[in-house]
Amino acid sequence: MALVVIVGPPGSGKTTIGRALAAALDAPFRDADADIADAAGKPIPDIFIDEGEEHFRALEREAVRRAVAEHDGVLALGGGAVLAEATRKLLADATVVHLEVGLGEAVKRTEIDKGRPLLQVNPRATLRRLMDERLPLYREVETFAIDTTGRDVDDLTAEIVAKLAVATVTVNDAEQPYPVLIGRGTTDRLPEFLGRAARVAVLHTASTAELAERVGALCPDGVEATLMELPDAEDGKTVSVAEQVWEALGAEGFTRTDLVVGVGGGAVTDLAGFVAACWLRGVAVVHVPTSLLGAVDAAVGGKTGVNTAAGKNLVGAFHPPRAVLVDLDHFTTLPRRDLAAGLAEVVKAGFISDPVILDLVEADPEAALDAANPVVAELVERAIAVKADVVGSDLKEGGLRAILNYGHTFAHAIEKLEHYRWRHGDAVAVGMVYTAHLNALTGRVDLVERTKTVLASLGLPTTYEPGRWDDLLKVMKIDKKNVGATQRFVLLDALAEPVVVDDVTADQQREAYERLTA
Incomplete structure (x- = not known):
């Protein structure tokens, strides 16, 4: 040892x-x-x-x-x-x-x-x-x-x-590498990352208010914690909500050496990161994700953002956190469906980079759905390691980082059409099945059945309703990966061999949708 x-x-x-x-x-x-x-x-x-x-x-x-x-x-x-x-x-x-x-x-x-x-x-x-x-x-x-x-x-x-038992994954940001601490009780490590802060703004929703109070209480004497409650889920990811937080920071006298802490799911950490990126052109932020989805996706990587009428996450900034505290204890109270939704992003990491993730889920799906089981800690660490490796090579989405959007082009379109009432992980699950059909239709690896089986074993959706292709395509055409009018997709040449392509035809896109909804 x-x-x-x-x-x-x-x-x-x-x-x-x-x-x-x-x-x-x-x-x-x-x-x-x-x-x-x-x-x-x-x-x-x-x-x-x-x-x-x-x-x-x-x-x-x-x-x-x-x-x-x-x-x-x-x-x-x-x-x-x-x-x-x-x-x-x-x-x-x-x-x-x-x-x-x-x-x-x-x-x-x-x-x-x-x-x-x-x-x-x-x-x-x-x-x-x-x-x-x-x-x-x-x-x-x-x-x-x-x-x-x-x-x-x-x-x-x-x-x-x-x-x-805490594992540390380091994200090698060019300006300042930062740690992602994964284990039980990592929330208590917050004081290590306060730096020279005299004030800490703890952003949270009503559902994480009790935890936010505990986070605020971790601040030592001389550091003042201010709790700021946000609207729940995607309703809190708007410019108007960010503006209210900025006004509160101004009223509290927040300076460049002070700290923002995001306590909650992916919507909270996205908003907290965006607020921190813009206040005084950048103050430090620490994320305490309370959902599995937030831990393996939104909290790691430094992408922040809010939604607009045009789509999800279209306004934002790259602003890496000072640290991410992934406390596995927070996941034990998650509803099974929310835990499964988070596992969709974990499974994605398995398809694009680490097939051991798929092996672990396929060997015992019930263990993967039990937050107290040690296999969950391994799955989380592996998924975060995949993201850290990709992000470290492409901090600002210049190329490689696009592979993290495997399944997301279709998923984001679903979320927009469903007015963000779908869980992000559910949409990603369906998006991965759609992309698996595109893989097969374009002559690449055929992973359709494996994709459907592993997702279904976790209780995740694998189909979508027919008759909505034109609406979906309209949203997909403004995806962030696109270059001008050229659509781009993340596909797999083979398992764990992702590639970004721009030659998927309109007929292939429609056919993949028809197969998905059949």
């Missing part, structure tokens, strides 16, 4: 929790202080008495250097190890768990252990000073922090194990 380092002040429980964590992870445990004592041939208090603190710190730096280089497992460091800049640099690539503790409890715990050389005189005042001095250094190296005050070891260990 990868190295997990435990840091924190005296009395925070580094050794006790470190041992419990190692046992839970079935990994070896190592204590840097024990290494120092072994190397010196004497207890640490004797090193302080005989050679002094400076000598001890030199031994400590060497012990930590060796442990970081050699150890795969859980490593507990002494409370002052982070004082050394060389040590802090060593921890830059490690997973570092910062154990916090209240002063009163730390004093009680350290009173039991009389072998702490720095706490022999006036321990309470000394401990307060050490905690205050070292806190910025702990925060500098931490991957995440856990408050141990008043909590038992089993509870703390379980929380750390859950947080360690």
